[in-house]
Amino acid sequence: MYKWQLDDLYVGYESEEFKSDWAKLKQFEKDFKQLTLEDNLEDIKAAVKFKEELLITARRIGSFISLTLSTNTTDETSTNYRSQFSKVMSELTKNQIILDRFLGSITTDITQDSELSDYTFAFNELKEEAQHLLDEDTEAVISKLDNSGASAWSNLHTYLTSTVETDVDGKTYTLSEIRNLAYDADQDVRKKAYEAELAMYDKIKDPVAFSLNNIKQQVLTTSSLRGYESPLDETLQQSRMDRKTLDSLMTAIQEYLPEFRRYLKQKATYLGHKNGLPFYDLFAPMGEANQQFSVEESGEYLVNHFRPFSDKLADLVQEFYDKNYVDFIPRKGKRGGAFCSNLPFIGQSRIMTNFDGSLSSVITMAHELGHAYHGSIIQAHKPLNWSYSMPVAETASTFNETLIMNDLLNNTDDEVEQLALIESLLQDTTQIIVDIYSRYYFETKLFEAKEDKFLFSQQLEDLMKEAQLEAYGDGLDPDYLHPYMWVNKGHYYSAGLSFYNFPYAFGGLFARGLYTIYEEQPEGFVERYDELLKLTTVSSVEETAKAMDVDVTDVAFWQKSLDTFVNYIDQFEEITNKLMATK
Template structure:
């Protein structure tokens, strides 16, 4: 088992013969689709639609595989110039078909017999959801030439600004006691057992952001303005409305979620104040103490120990998940440790063409890192569930994207809590879970408030770094209430979160709250129903690319527009917060 991932299943490098062959093949795919779109005919509509879908399967599959290779290389080393160059080359090749794809979508939308054709043809039936969405989405498409122009402009617009943010945050160095650290390394020290080190790391982190704040502020302003402008062109009321539309999620669901969160949030403020009091703070928790460990769980994991623990725990949930995890470790699907030039945080990327995935983490050996691995491997399991779908039926929407991952968090942490008889260790484990959930509740809500305010104000004015800091602090005060010391917050949280930096994917915050609390509700059902739950869970994951958020939840008997479901999910934390209070009193 290596410390870094292997991408050889895709290509061994840009000098790989397969890469040059696929570049040529991609050109051929582009030309075939352009030729097809130029000859669209009303004579045999059913066969024309089938041909278009089959051409898109080939085009999407190949271009995605090649772009993912570039993105993964770039994430592992943001200084990889070849990856950046080829991303631009691939974008230009792919953008040549934008006008043709728009023309095909218009063709599908104009078919009066579309529903009948779907009913009569098995291939079209398999793509029924895609075709219906294609017809509906056509209302928000512009002319083919304009779509192509926008895609080309994005290469040096939103995509370039996003790359700048990633480059700056991955390459900037923090100075901690004369030692140079990457941003990921210094942020990991928030989990240090030393209060002095946690505080010093927090101060070094803030100083680090001060070096790059102005450049990142320009990136954020430019990306949000691009998103706002495109929404106006496409007929969306706002970037949030666009996000909900493409998430295939009702506004009623989001409102039910947010209402439940704000109603229950004081319970998490209570948890934060209890932690603050335990650590000796009278006015709430300082920001740098958010992840301060409590209890005596000093266990550190090697990557081998993390592997063995995860396989043991998830074998009891579903043997196929355990087998998947074995492969991920054995076949070098994971890039574990932080290093200079490597992006921060963690993610999972599906390699749909190979029925595999790759995981990036910044592993330091803590229990939190073990949970992160479980989280990302949950994404991988979700990908495995859709691998047998049709090639164009593998992409699922933002909200459900965080469901399987956060479900895994509940499983691993619940298992650890249930299998310890030591009160100090139990305190550490419960505190870890409550800390992670406070991120879903308070931090994610603060991000939602921040982005909402930024989008609203960006319509009229440019927001400099100091203004962005003020907006972030206001959002944190509302979201964390009296749980944090308002004199020690984190004004620069907008700099390091890559989720803000996509012109195509605004408001990538509430999906984490949705995924976390949806998963918590699913976990409650699992604990109640046992193995009978697992098959419905798998069925639900498999159908996420071909159903709306609300419909896919119904597979597990859940109404997402009902606030009571979300309250049920949240109230499952009551006992843990109560036990946390008792444990810190006994400690």
């Protein structure tokens, strides 16, 4: 019950549809030999058709395997297919490099063809990327070695964090379950969970440290070979983002860190702490809005709250609940956290979450449904235009969160309930601003250190504490930090996706800025918003923002977004001071 259905992908590995696509995937290497790569429209169109068909087939198979494994990391059949799939895709790497280099070097005017002209942005990207491609044989070797390199290390991290268990008061918990207790109303429960969580990481920290070191070393090596100045330089190109935009974002965040520390110290005082907020109380609920939701109630709640903004969004939410597109409940072998996987080749998406019935879980659902809504917009594009970059990936998800929270805050006059809602908002915002800054700092320093040494677990723990103090400052109790966040956050464990941290800050503040525009100019906003989302796959970050007349290279835009949170921090202080005075 409350598990997703994947039948729209494949009924199973023994289904005729899966067998047919598997055979088709293995046929692509032979099909490639039939292509004649000459700089003319006919050959270009044939190459594009090949890439489209390979993309659709590979994504369908790969999605089925990864989605199956995400809810059962010990599934042997899926694990075997994942290994075989990686091998087949590695074998195709050389062919894909040849195709990309060909398409990135053509001189034929593709705008004279109505179908190819839709790929103008994609072709321009291929031209830029071609400058960083190694020769076909080298790229093929790197891809093959990745199966026993970074990908294998990443799989080890996923396996260890999804299978480690602990006993608390006679009950066995997975890591996801123990982390959910950080939101419990009982401080003793939260502290016990925090201590148990750290003990769980202690069991697996050494092999995970080897995973992290080797993944980052591989990134440094390949990034340098391809001519990038640094992994961050490579990430910015992948993100379709200018360095000036990132610098403006980080400058604004640094400027407002003291405001968030003010909130954390006030929360600490309210909860009876004198040396800043201990990490185990970072997610402590406050006020009286600690309502619990069943899965069904969460669906009704979200549909009702999204309906005033957009019927299309509300209908999409209803569809996800009606058609079992969500895997809700934590269980042994299921990976932690939450994600949305867009499946544009079947016009759908899937959401995995570890739902515990709290308001926070409902907000997480709203977030992931934003990704699904984004996916429903971009699936109208042609296959090679389906991918959006990391920063804009968090736009619709965070906008959804903002819609829910602002609607809740605008419809209550009760101070105790307001406190609960403002605290929830500030808690989540602190994660995408302050904690993300700590993660960005940690990964930056980690890459610098990896240039010439191996970092054992103790060194990684020290670096994480340094990063947390740099970001949280005196807002956190230095005696109760979380030195194992480098184990917890799976975003560090991808060789193809470094610095998956600043996009959350970008998405959160960008969405906040868009919401301000919505409040000021609601007429026609949804149509403009949908157009902006559609542009995310065929434009740079900067050009996409211009659809709403926003300049993301300007620090002032980010400052205006951050200013809205200062008002909430002021309200938080006012309400908590009043409540403490009556104790």
